[in-house]
Amino acid sequence: MSELRLTTLTLPTAPVGPVNPLPPLFGGADLHQVEDTTLADEEMRHNIGYGRVPSVMPYLMQDGYTRERAPAEHPVAVLENATLRATFLLGAGGRLWSLVHKPTGRELLFRNPVFQPANLALRGAWLAGGVEWNIGTIGHTPTTCEPLHAARVTRPDGTPVLRMWEFERIRGVVFQIDAYLPDDSQVLLVHIRITNPLDRTVPMYWWSNIAVPEAPDVRVLAPADAAWQFSYDRRIRHVGLPAPDGTDLSRTTLSRDAADYFFDVPAGRRRWVTALDAGGRGLVQASTERLRGRKLFLWGQGEGGRHWQEWLAEPGHAYLEIQAGLARTQLEHLPMPAGARWSWVEAYGLLEADPGAVHGDDWTAAQDAARTGLDRLVPQSVLDAELEAAARWVDQRPDELLQAGSGWGALEQHRRHRAGEAPLTTPGAPFPDRALGPEQAPWLELLDHGSITAADPGLAPASYQIDPAWQEPLGAADGWLAQLHLGTLHAHTGDHEAARKAWLHSVELHPTAWAWRSLAALAAHSGDLDEAARAYREALRLAPALLPLVLESAGVLLRAGHPREVLERLEALDAAQRATGRVRWTEARAALQAGDVERCGRLLHEGIEVADIREGEGSLHELWFAHRAAQRSAPEAELPSAYDFRMLGADAPH
Structure with missing residues (x-):
């Protein structure tokens, strides 16, 4: 029986602290300037130069945290069925903090043992671990350490849905995340929709940032034979997989330096990425077609990379990231037309594949084995059907509000009313006046x-x-x-x-x-x-x-x-x-x-x-x-x- 409940999670915690009162007028955004795009194609070069912002304004920076931690309770929402238990950290951008495969007791994500902000996000404060939902502009989202609006919704078949949403202020759009676990599902399903309520095209960005445990026996696979590499020298290179320079980059503990690898997934191939251990088991993420990009991030085995791992978590808790996004790389924005609504479905679960094949020398055979396991776990037709079915309930009003987010969506509704403009057309993601607070009062x-x-x-x-x-x-x-x-x-x-x-x-x-x-x-x-x-x-x-x-x-x-x-x-x-x-x-x-x-x-x-x-x-x-x-x-x-x-x-x- 599928269940949604609220509870708390106690973690050693360094509070995010107060915001910096000085607005980041001419900086503060994670701009990721690319100095050499010679090897990029025309579409990528255009998207890299499109949509850049001068700062993270109107948001203020979150740099008031320290390294001093004490036990603290965090509100969480838990979705659970017979196979999976998913825990969402409601006060930190709705991050999927934990995903446990109940029959084996296995944690599929990297679950950070501490709540320790560090300076990696657009506004500064960022947490390592779990699945982070990133929207707006290049970098870790402004809402990553903020509470989202959250509510309980019930699908027509009776399945409980955890709905989270917010008004994103840089782009002026509304995003909505619906997570659910049908009774017999082997995967967590997440339906995401972005709504552009404006009468103009806006640059758009989305990446689901997934942290999984790193170990010498873990191999990262995706349906690609090449990747776009972007490293700390700010150059883009197109490299073959899996070992362009003799080092197998799909085995992250073999690499000295930190780097990003954006998998060059050909059109027509199923969209997925996975990290599998020696037994051929591990987390897989798959989606419908709109979520085009897939990525591997590794910290590397150099002194600095290892230090960063310990800085973000604790010694002995190494992780890597597998990610999925709208564009092919995280260096790009895509044009989202006026009035557009973009939706897709993501799936997260335990993939089991032939260990000999996924860890063998034949890269194509490794991909095929992982894809075969994915097709057994959740066929693409199931995800496509879920996307189609969601259209019938995505605008359903919440049954119960679980948490209030910011008051900025409510303020935008007031501004639109005063200006004679149409209201935000997201009935399933309401912005009640009770969310208005001191930040909105002057406006x-x-x-x-x-x-x-x-x-x-x-x-x-x-x-x-x-x-x-x-x-x-x-x-x-x-x-x-x-x-x-x-x-x-x-x-x-x-x-x-x-x-x-x-x-x-x-x-x-x-x-x-x-x-x-x-x-x-x-x-x-x-x-x-x-x-x-x-x-x-x-x-x-x-x-x-x-x-x-x-x-x-x-x-x-x-x-x-x-x-x-x-x-x-x-x-x-x-x-x-x-x-x-x-x-x-x-x-x-x-x-x-x-x-x-x-x-x-x-x-x-x-x-x-x-x-x-x-x-x-x-x-x-x-x-x-x-x-x-x-x-x-x-x-x-x-x-x-x-x-x-x-x-x-x-x-x-x-």
Whole structure:
């Protein structure tokens, strides 16, 4: 009997923490710039250059977490039938956290033993493990550490459905995830739909990011004889499978370096990917045709890759990722026409295949054996029939709301009503007014009264907008806050001069740290470091203890050649702030630039742990080597493993 229930899961947890109040005006998105597309075909080159965003705005960054963990309860939804038990982490983007095959007791996914945010997502905070649902733009989705709306729905045949949905603010679309386990199903079924309610085409991106355990006996298979490789040198290469350079990349523990391999699945072949152990068993993911792409990500066996694995989980818990997406690679966006609705069905279950064939030297025979096992587990006709049947219940209203997500969908409904536009046409994914909260309050005021006010100019605005639909009401409103928001909207659209004028007007009406910081960030983005330093000093005069502002300004002040000023500002922080890893790294960097090699060395020797170090960020090892170089007479020494996050020195999609 299929069942859906709510419960809690206790995990050692480092809370995501508060958002950074400073909007990421000119950065913060996981842009994955590709420097060499020579080997890509025309379609891929077009899609790589299409749909890029200047930042993750209107979302704010989530960088308030630490490395300190304590047991905490997390709300989860559990779907269960006689064969599978699926656990969804409702507070973290609806992530499928665990999928257990009950007859064998086998966990099919990599189930992280800890809840530890790390800096890999578009907004910073990201979790390793399970299946993550990624939408919007290249990188780990803005909702990955946010609660989604969740509800119980009942299919016409009585099967309970876990429905999760949200309004995605970068693209202005609605996505809906329906997960269910029919009584006799050997696979978890997930129906996904994206709705573009706009009257224009929008760039679209979706990847289901699946983590599975990594081991020497695990082999990754997909229905492809070649792959598009993208590594940390930012070049695309087309390579044959399985061993283009003599190393079998389908066995991830043989590879030294981290890399992405996007399987080049020919048209007409069934869409699937799997990771199988020595017995020919493991998780398989398959889908209907729209989910075109398949990918393998591996961390590699280098010191940096192993360190990242431990950083994201715990020692002894290695994983790899098999993924599925709309485009052939994660470097691309696809055009989604106005009013379009894109749907597909995914299946997750235990694949059993001939171990001799799947681990043999014949790559074609290995693929055939896996596909044969998949066809036994769930024929393609079943998935196609599920997609067709879903059309009859996908817009069915929920039976019971289980969790509220954000209030942004409800606000969009209000905006559309005020503007005389059609409402969001997603009756099965409603956005109730009770989800509205403090983040939406200023915008409701603007819609209802034509004004937007702040109770205290010393407090940062709780939210921002980038939709051009808000430009006219903001332009008609009075006050420093309206001008601040108007400048932010202009900056996102690329009209930097209009942004500067709006922020200057905001300062004239009422000087705030928020407008001065925006002017400083614009000057730094434009390369005027002297003007940026001046504006940051004005912002710091109004908010001297705001740690994100102190750290952001420190980076510019160091570039402008003011290391001693940075040290003075860091020394003015309280003891708790000074103890954070990012502050200690900034202090060591400023000390080295000021010529105080001993102070830098002391900090490095005591230890610097930067909780929000970014994938591909070289800050720690570069500082260590710079300090060694400054100690001209010091003996040679190996880079401490705690400072080794090296991959190949640049970001890669993950």
